[in-house]
Amino acid sequence: xxxxxSILLVGLAxxxxxxxxxxxxxxxxxxxxxxxxxxxxxxxxxxxxxxVEAVTTEGSPDYVKPEDRIATFDNDGNLWAEQPFYxxxxxxxxxxxxxxxxNPEWRNDEILKAAADGDVEKxxxxxxxxLLKIIAASHSGMTSDEFTASxxxxxxxxxxxxxxxxxxxxxYQPMLExxxxxxxxxxxxxxxxxxxxxxxxxxxxEVYGIPPEQVVGSSLKAEFKEIDGxxxxxxIAELNFIDDKAGKPVGIHQNIGKxxxxxxxxxxxxxxxLQYSSGTKGRSFQMYVHHTxxxxxxxxxxxxxxxxxxxxxxxxxxxxxxxxxxxxxxxxIYPSQLD
Amino acid sequence: xxxxxSILLVGLAxxxxxxxxxxxxxxxxxxxxxxxxxxxxxxxxxxxxxxVEAVTTEGSPDYVKPEDRIATFDNDGNLWAEQPFYxxxxxxxxxxxxxxxxNPEWRNDEILKAAADGDVEKxxxxxxxxLLKIIAASHSGMTSDEFTASxxxxxxxxxxxxxxxxxxxxxYQPMLExxxxxxxxxxxxxxxxxxxxxxxxxxxxEVYGIPPEQVVGSSLKAEFKEIDGxxxxxxIAELNFIDDKAGKPVGIHQNIGKxxxxxxxxxxxxxxxLQYSSGTKGRSFQMYVHHTxxxxxxxxxxxxxxxxxxxxxxxxxxxxxxxxxxxxxxxxIYPSQLD
Numbered sequence: 001x002x003x004x005x006s007i008l009l010v011g012l013a014x015x016x017x018x019x020x021x022x023x024x025x026x027x028x029x030x031x032x033x034x035x036x037x038x039x040x041x042x043x044x045x046x047x048x049x050x051x052v053e054a055v056t057t058e059g060s061p062d063y064v065k066p067e068d069r070i071a072t073f074d075n076d077g078n079l080w081a082e083q084p085f086y087x088x089x090x091x092x093x094x095x096x097x098x099x100x101x102x103n104p105e106w107r108n109d110e111i112l113k114a115a116a117d118g119d120v121e122k123x124x125x126x127x128x129x130x131l132l133k134i135i136a137a138s139h140s141g142m143t144s145d146e147f148t149a150s151x152x153x154x155x156x157x158x159x160x161x162x163x164x165x166x167x168x169x170x171x172y173q174p175m176l177e178x179x180x181x182x183x184x185x186x187x188x189x190x191x192x193x194x195x196x197x198x199x200x201x202x203x204x205x206e207v208y209g210i211p212p213e214q215v216v217g218s219s220l221k222a223e224f225k226e227i228d229g230x231x232x233x234x235x236i237a238e239l240n241f242i243d244d245k246a247g248k249p250v251g252i253h254q255n256i257g258k259x260x261x262x263x264x265x266x267x268x269x270x271x272x273x274l275q276y277s278s279g280t281k282g283r284s285f286q287m288y289v290h291h292t293x294x295x296x297x298x299x300x301x302x303x304x305x306x307x308x309x310x311x312x313x314x315x316x317x318x319x320x321x322x323x324x325x326x327x328x329x330x331x332x333i334y335p336s337q338l339d
Numbered sequence: 340x341x342x343x344x345s346i347l348l349v350g351l352a353x354x355x356x357x358x359x360x361x362x363x364x365x366x367x368x369x370x371x372x373x374x375x376x377x378x379x380x381x382x383x384x385x386x387x388x389x390x391v392e393a394v395t396t397e398g399s400p401d402y403v404k405p406e407d408r409i410a411t412f413d414n415d416g417n418l419w420a421e422q423p424f425y426x427x428x429x430x431x432x433x434x435x436x437x438x439x440x441x442n443p444e445w446r447n448d449e450i451l452k453a454a455a456d457g458d459v460e461k462x463x464x465x466x467x468x469x470l471l472k473i474i475a476a477s478h479s480g481m482t483s484d485e486f487t488a489s490x491x492x493x494x495x496x497x498x499x500x501x502x503x504x505x506x507x508x509x510x511y512q513p514m515l516e517x518x519x520x521x522x523x524x525x526x527x528x529x530x531x532x533x534x535x536x537x538x539x540x541x542x543x544x545e546v547y548g549i550p551p552e553q554v555v556g557s558s559l560k561a562e563f564k565e566i567d568g569x570x571x572x573x574x575i576a577e578l579n580f581i582d583d584k585a586g587k588p589v590g591i592h593q594n595i596g597k598x599x600x601x602x603x604x605x606x607x608x609x610x611x612x613l614q615y616s617s618g619t620k621g622r623s624f625q626m627y628v629h630h631t632x633x634x635x636x637x638x639x640x641x642x643x644x645x646x647x648x649x650x651x652x653x654x655x656x657x658x659x660x661x662x663x664x665x666x667x668x669x670x671x672i673y674p675s676q677l678d
Contacts (some may be wrong), residue, residue, distance in 0.1 A: 067544065144592055166633060212596035213552075223585070223588075226614070230618060246562070249563040252562050255500060275565070276563065
């Protein structure tokens with residue numbers, strides 16, 4: 001079970017596009033409508049505005065003190081794309097390729113050899129076992145500083161195979177606007193992702209405006225070491241925490257220590273996080289991004305391998321949670337599509 | 340080993356004093372000297388000021404961007420007192436006593452019966468095994484919300500046996516001033532304590548101005564549950580993480596994701612945290628509070644059961660870290676001693 005999950009999440013993806021810092025249009029804090037400029041008018045957009053106005057207007061029966069305005073966001077498929085694979089898997093494959101020359105013993109392993117030779121199909125067809133090998137080879141046995149340097153190098157150069165965009169450009173402009181809108185109303189925004197915490201933290205500040213300490217994710221174990229007089233954190237090839245499904249509320253509890261009043265996701269892996277946030281004493285907000293846009297992005301839900309949204313779709317309907325119809329609700333998908 | 344550590348840290352303390360919100364004198368951001376008003380002039384105070392000026396003055400060769408100004412503080416013996424026992428141990432004992440009526444089976448256990456009857460000496464003489472029983476009985480088998488309510492009730496009423504102060508009043512006024520001074524210079528202040536994360540988070544905002552999400556500590560495992568239609572976090576009687584010694588840099592890595600440029604502690608349990616922070620690329624600051632004040636507080640170091648400071652004292656001397664002489668450097672100990 002642990003191994004399965006670890007793949008789904010430490011395991012992450014494929015795609016290619018070019019980069020400018022996320023643009024968020026806004027005027028002043030009081031003109032709410034200006035905030036969500038890439039959202040078409042409709043019930044989804046309106047539900048966000050209604051919630052934020054209710055909990056931030058002093059004197060409102062739903063008013064929430066700023067210190068309790070905690071909002072949590074899934075990452076893959078919610079803040080950036082995740083097809084045809086979690087992007088972190090592509091990072092792992094690219095890493096194995098670039099590290100192969102220094103690890104000649106990998107030639108003796110069928111999977112690692114395939115990854116080193118760029119035979120992605122073969123690696124993926126090997127299933128979980130193969131992906132775990134890729135993760136172990138690319139995400140452990142090095143210091144955290146070395147790993148961070150690798151991630152930084154990759155995130156600033158690697159491009160998605162079909163879009164041609166940098167992976168970090170495949171972020172959702174409308175969600176950037178939600179982050180900005182919430183923060184301007186004194187929310188603290190957190191990422192709570194099944195993805196690797198050490199993989200996300202190097203770039204979330206630049207890309208989403210979310211600092212490393214507000215990122216919760218899956219992790220490997222780590223050890224403090226003194227090596228040649230340097231004090232370092234070594235990344236160990238052993239799972240520490242799986243921040244997915246019922247793990248998400250646990251990750252929120254252990255890392256944040258407060259129940260979010262707003263939670264945003266796109267898959268059944270986010271369902272428990274949305275449920276947890278719905279249990280606040282006061283008003284709360286739950287939202288699913290529904291991938292309905294085969295033309296501008298991808299369309300997938302109940303039967304998808306990546307980002308399966310099945311139970312969540314039913315529960316959202318039953319409980320009146322907001323379900324964003326990407327094709328209808330979003331004027332643009334990526335920042336580069338802004339005028 | 341796990342069991343030993345768990346006692347030392349989830350296990351925490353005894354003492355009694357009365358409460359006003361921490362007062363911190365200051366004028367404006369530029370008049371540094373006004374900030375540390377409860378510090379006597381001397382090398383300790385000066386070293387703090389020199390560091391903060393060096394890393395926050397634009398154009399200084401040691402300048403550090405605000406987002407990298409991470410400062411970590413041990414709690415027991417560094418922000419509040421810890422004698423004759425970690426205060427969290429007293430909380431555990433008090434909890435067992437108040438929960439005993441609802442748990443009649445505890446009468447069959449020698450240790451739990453002793454705790455229920457208020458025979459603290461007997462519990463303590465039972466050593467680690469006894470303390471672990473107290474922690475398990477008082478810190479697990481309940482929801483996180485129930486546990487938080489217990490902590491809140493205790494922290495607002497329990498008094499230290501010899502000082503008569505509330506435990507939350509036995510915080511160090513000079514350290515509150517350091518926290519304030521750093522935050523006013525755009526530092527983000529974190530607690531990194533061997534104490535229980537769920538025990539500290541309910542009151543660190545009020546007492547230290549540190550929000551729950553900036554508290555790192557030891558933890559039990561937790562589980563997400565739906566109980567009678569309510570979504571809750573259950574606290575489990577199994578250790579999750581020991582945030583002490585070499586665990587502190589690991590806790591910092593997993594929870595904060597950045598290396599602190601300033602670290603404050605008082606015992607050998609903090610040594611690795613101070614070492615880790617000393618490994619930043621730029622200028623950094625390490626400080627030990629040395630408990631030298633038998634009259635106003637307690638005097639202890641190399642041979643102490645609680646808060647042992649032995650290796651750390653040597654390493655501080657060797658590396659030129661700041662060592663605060665409580666008796667000499669601090670005008671007052673607790674906020675209630677301010678004029």
